[in-house]
Amino acid sequence: MKPATLKEIAQKLNISVSTASKALKDYPDVSKKTKALVHELAKTLNYKPNSLAVNLRNKETKTIGLIVPEVVHHFFSSVIKGIISQAEKKGYLVIILQSNESYKLEKKQLNLLMQQRVDGILISLANGTADFMHLNEIVAQDKPLVMFDKIAKLVRCSKVIIDDRKAAYDATQHLIDIGCKKIAHFRGALLPQNSIDRFLGYKKALLDNQMDYDPSLVYICECGDKSFEEGKTNALQLLEDHTDVDGIFINTDLVAIGALTAFQEKGIQVPNDIAVVGFSNWFMSSVISPSLTTINQPGFLMGKTAFKQLYKEIKSKKKNKPIALKEIILQTDLIQRASTTLSS
Amino acid sequence: MKPATLKEIAQKLNISVSTASKALKDYPDVSKKTKALVHELAKTLNYKPNSLAVNLRNKETKTIGLIVPEVVHHFFSSVIKGIISQAEKKGYLVIILQSNESYKLEKKQLNLLMQQRVDGILISLANGTADFMHLNEIVAQDKPLVMFDKIAKLVRCSKVIIDDRKAAYDATQHLIDIGCKKIAHFRGALLPQNSIDRFLGYKKALLDNQMDYDPSLVYICECGDKSFEEGKTNALQLLEDHTDVDGIFINTDLVAIGALTAFQEKGIQVPNDIAVVGFSNWFMSSVISPSLTTINQPGFLMGKTAFKQLYKEIKSKKKNKPIALKEIILQTDLIQRASTTLSS
DNA sequence: CTGAAAGCGCTTACAG
DNA sequence: CTGAAAGCGCTTACAG
Structure with missing residues (x-):
């Protein structure tokens, strides 16, 4: 039929x-x-x-494209949920692509979406993305584009982010406030702006408090599939390298949970021997023992906000109005839990 | 431009x-x-x-629709990943919608996808879905449709599933094998076929081993956002209701982890006081302490397989060949870990 | 109030 | 080897 x-x-x-x-x-x-x-x-x-015919005639597809580095990821799936629920309200469908943190794939997928004539594009960049020509092309072709979470500062488009530097500063300051004297940092990969900013926030908090910044206290993790294991490995390495670290600020919760597990196995008391702060407020963080102090990163809201901004730009463009680019910074807060609540 | x-x-x-x-x-x-x-x-x-024009002409969209009950969910996001990575290989884009476990939304979304003229549809049913008219309509309109994980047996379409009954039977048998004499079950919601089948597998294993089936040992959890809390609550209730339970088979890992947490707080030893088996092999399950024995449920593979089957059907339809409907049952295995490994 | 016409951007059978 | 024509299924300005 x-x-x-x-x-x-x-x-x-x-x-x-x-x-x-x-x-x-x-x-x-x-x-x-x-x-x-x-x-x-x-x-x-x-x-x-037949929406194909309607769209061809009306020159709009009521469809947007979304590229994320990774789908199996609590933060990104929350963002996706925020985006598709908001999009549905406005009658938009969402095509989802996953760049697998690869620049090459990301570029190819952007092309696919342009070919599909989506009305707008939402993207969070791959860790591997260091040049931004492919993004500038989208902008040059006047296609509404909103970046979120993992952004390129120099691309002329709207952005929805958190203030990673401030959030990391707060996290580090919190460790200082509870009395930590030597604070390590497990940072993310080298390229992404977030992991740079979180590192800078950590460093600035130290310096503002007249504490030494010691590069040997900074450990790197890629934060891919192996986050948990990386957390464990880094924690064990840290114990070997330094005997007197009493606090760590960790780039993301899953890595932090790996570290907590390593400490538990080694008989290190958290927080009394070492206090730990994570980042992202993954739902397991409130549930494990000791529960993890962390920075709340509002994924669902970020998705919702990013779509709303894109929607505005699509509407403006349709009416030939100028598009007002925005940089929207969402609130983060420190959630204190057992991993930094000293018992004495 | x-x-x-x-x-x-x-x-x-x-x-x-x-x-x-x-x-x-x-x-x-x-x-x-x-x-x-x-x-x-x-x-x-x-x-x-312009793919709109090409598609209108060729009467295909190279786009498929995917409806899942929930995006922020480890199993479903693995399935999504399997689907979109396979779809991309074949040049297909995927529109993702989330039914929020609501029958009404699911129905509406199916309509949206039909209107969008997607080439085929992949769906995992909402818990709230009890009648299947909306699915039969899709089939009647000759649109390739593949159901996965949460299926309706009576709808004439291909299905990709695991053998929930057998897997649950294996899980329960494992508890019996290690010596459990009184085994409880935390089941999922009443409607979905999976949770029915897992319950039936549990029951059958008991009866095959000449053990009594006692309905008061079966607890229900909705397995929504609150899975972890439900696990805790049910576990505490179980401790009040029965003093001599020595094993539990739990519908899903997150609930099981909630139960483990409750037991830890109450000083109940796992596995020696109560042994626990979960279901789904969530990545945290290998990581918590004690690590959780569970049934491995292959999400990524399920997504990949479901897309492959859909792709075949799309191709057959295009060539006016008859479509061979298939019910594909993926392998599950029991992964034994600390929560059922007696120390003595 | 109704309909013929043009057109969105392509593809392909057909004629030359 | 090239191009005119028809058509995919709609929408809308225009004529009547």
Whole structure:
């Protein structure tokens, strides 16, 4: 059973396709009688306008593209949820692609989306992305583009982010406030702006408090599939390298949980021997023992906000209005839990 | 800068649109010279065929729809990853929708996808879905449809599942094998086939081993956002209701981890006082302490397999070949870990 | 109030 | 080897 078309409806009713079309869209210049007939037949035939034809005609697809580095990831899946729930409210569908942290794939996928004529694009960059030509091309072609979380500062488009530097500063300051004297940092990969900013926030907090910044206290983790294991490995390495570290600020919760596990195995008391702060407020963090102090990173809200901004830009463009680019910074807060609550 | 069209290319080269089109597609009946010219200009203009027009003409969209109950969920996000990575290989894009476990939304979304003229649909049902008219309609309209994980047995379409009953049987048998005499079950919601099947597998294992089936040992959890809390609550309730339970088979890992946490707080030793088996092999399950014995449920593979089957059906339909419906059952295995490994 | 016409951007069977 | 024509399924400005 092929889907019904306007033509069929028109033929059965002995009217023209134009009239049928206008009747369905409740144009004022069609008689009530005709409208009723058309609507009725449309219903019985289960008529649904072919969106390909509609879109070709109207030059919009009511579809947006979304590229994330990784789908199996609590933060990104929260963002996705925020985006698709908001998009659905506005009648938009979302095509989701995953760059696997690869620059090459990201570029290819951007091309796919342009070819598909999506009305706008939402993207969080791959760790491997160091040049931004592919993004600038999108902007040059006047396609609404909003970056979130992992952004490129220099690309002229709207951005939805948190203030990673401030959040990391707060996390580090918190460790200092509870009395830590020698604070390590497990940072993320070298390229992404977030992990740079979090590192800088850590460093600045130390310096503002007249504490030494010691590069040997900074450990790197890629934060991919192996986050948990990286946390364990780094923690064990840290114990070998330094005997007097009493606090760690860790780039992301899953790595932090790995570290907590290593400490537990080694008989290191958290927080009394070493206090730990994570980042992102993964739902398991409140649940493990000791529960993890962390920075709350609002994924769902970020997705929602990014879509809203993109939607505004799509609307503006449609009306040929100038597009006001925005950099929206979402609030983060420190959530203190057992991993930094000293018992004495 | 508007995207280039075939017409523009044809005009600049003083040839017809037909020839330009054929040149780009390397039809044999176009001269080498023309082909070269067209390809070159296409490149400099950054020409990308408008897929809306192509699709309208070819009556296919190279897009499939995917409906899952929940995106922020380790199992489903693994499935999503499996689907989109496989789809990309075959040149398909994926529109993802989330039913939020709601029958009403699921129905609406199916309509959206039909209107969008996706080439096929992949779906895992909402817990709230008890009637299947909306699915039968899809089938009646000859749209390729593959259900996975949460399926409706009676709908005439392909399915990719695990053998929940057998897996649950294995899990329960394992508890019996290590010596458990009174085994409780935390089951999922009442409607979904999975949770019914897992319950039946549990029951059958008991009966096959001449153990009593006692309904008061079966607790229900909705397995939504609150899985962890439900696990805790149920575990505490169980301790109040029964003093002599020595094993539990739990519908899903996150609930099981909640239960483990409750037991730890109450000083109950796992596995020596109570042994615990979960379901799904969530990545945290190997990591917590005690690590959780569980059934491995292959999400990524399930997504990949479901797409492959859908792809076959799309191809068959295109060639007007009959479609061979399949029920594909993926392998599960019991992974034994500390939560059922008695120390004595 | 109704309908013929043009057009969105392609593809392809057909004629020359 | 090239191009005119028809058509995919719609929408809308225009004529009547």
